[in-house]
Amino acid sequence: MNALAPHAARLSALPPSCGPVRLVAVDGHAGSGKSTFAGRLAEALGGAPVLHLDDLATHEELFAWTDRLREQVTGPLSHGAPARYAPYDWTARAFGPVRTLEPAPVVLIEGVGAGRRALRPLLARLLWMDLPAAESWARGRRRDGPALDSFWDGWTAAETAHFTTDPSRPWADALVRQLPVGYEWRKGPVRQRR
Numbered sequence: 001m002n003a004l005a006p007h008a009a010r011l012s013a014l015p016p017s018c019g020p021v022r023l024v025a026v027d028g029h030a031g032s033g034k035s036t037f038a039g040r041l042a043e044a045l046g047g048a049p050v051l052h053l054d055d056l057a058t059h060e061e062l063f064a065w066t067d068r069l070r071e072q073v074t075g076p077l078s079h080g081a082p083a084r085y086a087p088y089d090w091t092a093r094a095f096g097p098v099r100t101l102e103p104a105p106v107v108l109i110e111g112v113g114a115g116r117r118a119l120r121p122l123l124a125r126l127l128w129m130d131l132p133a134a135e136s137w138a139r140g141r142r143r144d145g146p147a148l149d150s151f152w153d154g155w156t157a158a159e160t161a162h163f164t165t166d167p168s169r170p171w172a173d174a175l176v177r178q179l180p181v182g183y184e185w186r187k188g189p190v191r192q193r194r
Contacts, residue, residue: 003182004044007174011106012045017124019078022106025114026176027168028129030159031140033178037129038110040183045106053111055087055099062158066118074122077103112159115168128172128188133160 014022026038035052042048051073056065072085082102086095101107109119115126129136133156141152169175172188 004041007185008041008044008046008106011125014124018074018107018122019080019103020105021077021103022124023074023077023122024106024108025119025123025126025168026108026110026129027113027115027126027172029131029133029136030112030155031136031138031143032129032131033139034110034112034114034129037127037176037178037183038108042108045108048106048108049101049104050108050110051083051085051101052087053109053114054090056085057111058088059090059093062155063113063162066116069119073101073109074119077101077107078122113162113166113168115171116166120171125173126168126171126188126190127174127176128169130169130175130177130186 073083076083089096174188175186177184
């Protein structure tokens with residue numbers, strides 16, 4: 001049995017938060033394991049769609065994608081309509097062909113800033129990958145290699161500025177930490193206050 005199955009069942013049982021959709025955010029520092037975790041959780045949810053915020057961000061707008069997300073994704077989903085968005089190609093530095101994201105019972109939004117203030121009212125749950133910034137960034141730099149060192153220098157400054165003005169972790173329903181095998185899933189600051 002998938003160890004995430006009980007968590008997936010609880011997420012599936014939540015009331016819808018964005019039209020007919022239970023929108024679940026997976027946030028955390030760059031390099032904290034959000035994409036891997038979201039993929040595994042999506043599998044435990046029976047193939048739930050995952051929107052990667054890297055598809056909405058750009059070199060010029062690392063965190064200024066809220067309007068694009070609202071217009072292309074959450075707006076349509078809130079009306080039970082499919083979302084249509086053009087993912088950004090980080091190599092070509094341009095938006096690519098349009099993709100469709102259906103209004104499934106649970107949709108995961110994964111990326112740094114997924115739990116931002118503007119998005120929280122639409123979320124059924126906010127999950128935070130609980131790995132400190134320095135450790136996460138070191139993992140990300142190892143993953144991407146020295147060719148992207150200058151990008152990472154700019155990224156870490158931008159991420160720090162973002163979370164200083166719009167932190168997500170204090171609003172997390174659950175803190176998730178990757179273990180050598182599986183994940184530890186603890187109550188987040190918001191769940192502890194309820």
